[in-house]
Amino acid sequence: MAAIGIIPARYASTRLPGKPLVDLDGQSMIQRVVAQARQANLARVVVATDDQRILDHVRDFGGEAVLTRPDHPSGTDRVWEAFEQLGQPGDTHCIVNIQGDEPFIQPAQINALVDLFSPAAPPPIATLIKPVLTDEELFSPHLPKVVTNQHGQALYFSRHPLPYQRQHPSHDWLAHHQYYRHLGLYAYQPQVLRQLTLLPPSPLELAESLEQLRWLEAGFAIQTAITELDAFGIDTPEDVARAGQRLARG
Structure with missing residues (x-):
């Protein structure tokens, strides 16, 4: 395999x-x-x-x-x-x-997903999540968050922090709950990937602009793996400059 x-x-x-x-x-x-x-x-x-x-x-x-x-x-x-x-x-x-x-x-991030696909019981879909460490991460709509069940399967993805902690002020949420953000690295069984491409856009996907919600709405399970390593996507000239600085530091 x-x-x-x-x-x-x-x-x-x-x-x-x-x-x-x-x-x-x-x-x-x-x-x-x-x-x-x-x-x-x-x-x-x-x-x-x-x-x-x-x-x-x-x-x-x-x-x-x-x-x-x-x-x-x-x-x-x-x-x-x-x-x-x-x-x-x-x-x-x-x-x-x-x-x-x-x-x-990082190769270790890729391997964390590949390792989930054991021959005995591979997940349909897998993705990476990372602990949220700051309020800036938690409340940024550009960094989607994810809620999982006890088995590490995704229940929902959102640009808003979930769960909402009714009993605590928002500046204190991180002290009372472990939040996770989603990193955009996916792995799929081949036949599942084919099925995903046939799905039409879904209401939750359109509301949040998150494609993975289409898969959840269609009933596909998404297994998560936790990484402590960060992601660094490049979308703007400013990101290019930051990447250059990071490379210069070695």
Whole structure:
């Protein structure tokens, strides 16, 4: 059995056009993501892009890439098309969707999801969560939070802190409950990923602008794994500058 990592990488970006090709201390962002993913327990790492320039660049530095349709509504759909283009290898038990704008993704974070897919009882879907440490994280609508059951399965994702602690002032919530934020790294059983691409948008998804709520509404279980390692997504020129500073510090 094998796990495959697929990295969706679009050229268009409202705030940072050509984002995958942005230079970060001598290497492109997508090259750094590929290099990190290759250190994880993955049989293959493939970039799924909608742009010939990205395709050529990945192949130039020795990476594997496929050219996908430009009109996919989400990275999930792009990942499935890439897997189809690879011939849907029959020994694949796990597909990991790795964000193309996180050049500091850690192999241990990827492995934490792959390890959940035991042959005996693999989850349909898995994703990473991280303890919330500050009020800024807790109340930021840009950092989705997640509530889980006693088995670590997601009950709900929200841009608002959940649960609401009626008996405590909001500035004191972290002292009375362990909150978790969601990190956008997913893994799926191949046949489940195919089913997800056939689902229409759902009411909760549209309300929160969180695609994973569509899957929960459709009845799919999402297993979570906890990581203490942070995520660092790049969406703006300011993020590029911060990434450069981080690389300079080593």
